[in-house]
Amino acid sequence: MPRTRRRLTPYLLLLPGTAWLVLFFAVPMGYMLVMSLQQGSLSEGYHLTWNWGIYPDIAVKYGNLFLRSVSFALATTVLTLAIGYPMAYTIAFYGGRLKNALLLVVIMPFFVSFVIRTLNWRMVLSDNGLVFGTLKDAGLLDQSFRFLATPASVIFGLTYNFLPFMVLPLFVALEKIDRRMIEAAADLYASRAQAFWRITFQLSLPGVVAGSLLTFIPAVGDFINADIIGARSPDVAMIGNVIQRLFLNSNDFPAAAALGFVLVAGTMLLVGVYTRIVGTDRLTS
């Protein structure tokens, strides 16, 4: 008896997590797939017709937008890494007694709602607002210059909003590094750059992987930044905007569900390839 119980324990422990995944991920995904294969209208009702043709349809129609969403998210990931790494490094290695206070500063913006923060950026960055209005008045910028409603502004917004998701895992990874390894590298005549590249950076890779996943995944499906900072300009429409529009404005549930399904499945695929290349053990080591 005790033996069977011991054998069952891991599965029992997995039960809550599995139930959660099934209930809130697998079932909705299945529902979304079924919804996407229906035809009809909201007022007349939708009927399942196994309309697989919707997938090639949306691929043709919205393929570009998928590419744009992925490239915006990639740019965001690279930027947050470039900005977040020095931040996390400084806090982990030179933070000293201020470490906790500095981390608090990093997550401080999270005390305010995501949307309110984004709305505020729209105000600050508006054509004649605090930043560009001042520069224009000083004659440093052409009067016609604008930043809002451009792809750069959306990537800016995404980078700002997801930066803490990059900094925190990086900090955790860097903090764990045994400083004696770096000293040992120096003892073995490694230059500071070599020591950084071959010791510090390699050991911080789990943080890089976790941080880029935490940044990339929400960024690729984000629609708030394109909506608010991007002013729903056609140049910045991301796949999330289209899904929102199809669901709420066009009431075209099947197409919206199909796009949602492809977005989630596609993101999982990309993440799968990424972790395969970098190695999943990096996440856990």
Added chain:
Amino acid sequence: MSDPERSQIELAIDQVFRRELISRRTLLRRGAKGGLAVGAMLTLPSLLAACAPAKTQLEWANWPLYIDIDETAAPDPTKYPTLNAFIKQTGIKVHYVESINDNEEFYGTIRPDLAAGNPTDWDVISPTSWMVKKMADLGYLEEIDHSKLPLWTANCADYAKGLWFDADNKYSVWWQGGITGLGYDPNLTGREITSFDDLFDPKFKGRVGGFSDMRDMMTLTLATLGINPTTATVADAGKARDKLLAAAQAGQFRGFYGNEYYDSLAAGDLVASVAWSGDITQMQLNDNDKVQFVVPKDGAPRWNDNLCIPKKAAWVDQAHKLFNYWYDPVAATTLSEYIGYFTPVKGVSERIKADADSYRANGDTEDADYYDAVAPTVAPTADDLAKTFDYPTLENPADEKAWNDMFNEVVTAQG
């Protein structure tokens, strides 16, 4: 009306920042998917009430922020002064629910009952013109007995009756309406804007705003092409799509806005934009007095929402009393002073002006200015009417999907 953009979070922000006078359109534009949740919450008790054997109140579904509210009073049942006056007058209890955020969406919730020949939970609903026609054609609306509506007969303005979707007002009477036109700042455009085509001037590239609402944008564009938007075909819509898409791909539109056009126009990020008439009145008073509203000369959408009785409603007689009440000029004036849309009742504009004068006589210039500004906006001028169209009917769902798909190409600039 059709469905402006909404998001739950924006509604929350609104509730924080805009407690004061706010129009229904403004809120909807400022977003209100949250209204859905609120609507659902409010409907639950009404569903429970429907299960109870004895009916004690009239159930009325309307759009959010479409009635005068006493913000200082406690919530239900004391917060709608004009409606409460009706309750007091007639002893008919009214359960007023702001549960319509979108015509199709709301229709979707009552369609199964109507199709099965069962009563819905509602005694009064407030659908937009084209939805009235759709429901009437399917036999889903009760006929109105005009002998019970003496005030409607006496006071309904000509522009508010005998319209295309219900020529004899057999199934509907007008609740409120409005126009989607253009707003612009003459100092920034450097010239007068008279047509929707003016927004396509390359000089304004990237500084004009469109709406994300398909019906508004397609109607405006079709009118510039000399096509009657109300009766336009899918092929006609294709021409409008081509025109809008070319402009979108050239970067003419800064964006396709929902509610946020208001802020961008007031801030001068947009030199001109599609706009709602009532909003610009508010903007001149509160945010930017340079911005002008114009009904484009080629034509613009005119919309209205209506009072209807769904088939097999329990309280048909009481619903008639309610309809009649809203055509009382006193009630209509209070309502219009608060929400500022087109009223169906004659003489309201004059009454608001009289109120302004009496405020001024009492030394309250702030309120007097406000009412003076509102007075001319609560009824369309003859010129407004000559230049406006009703929304495309799109009775066939396949057509509607085709139109939506085409407009989605425009807002994503993917052709």
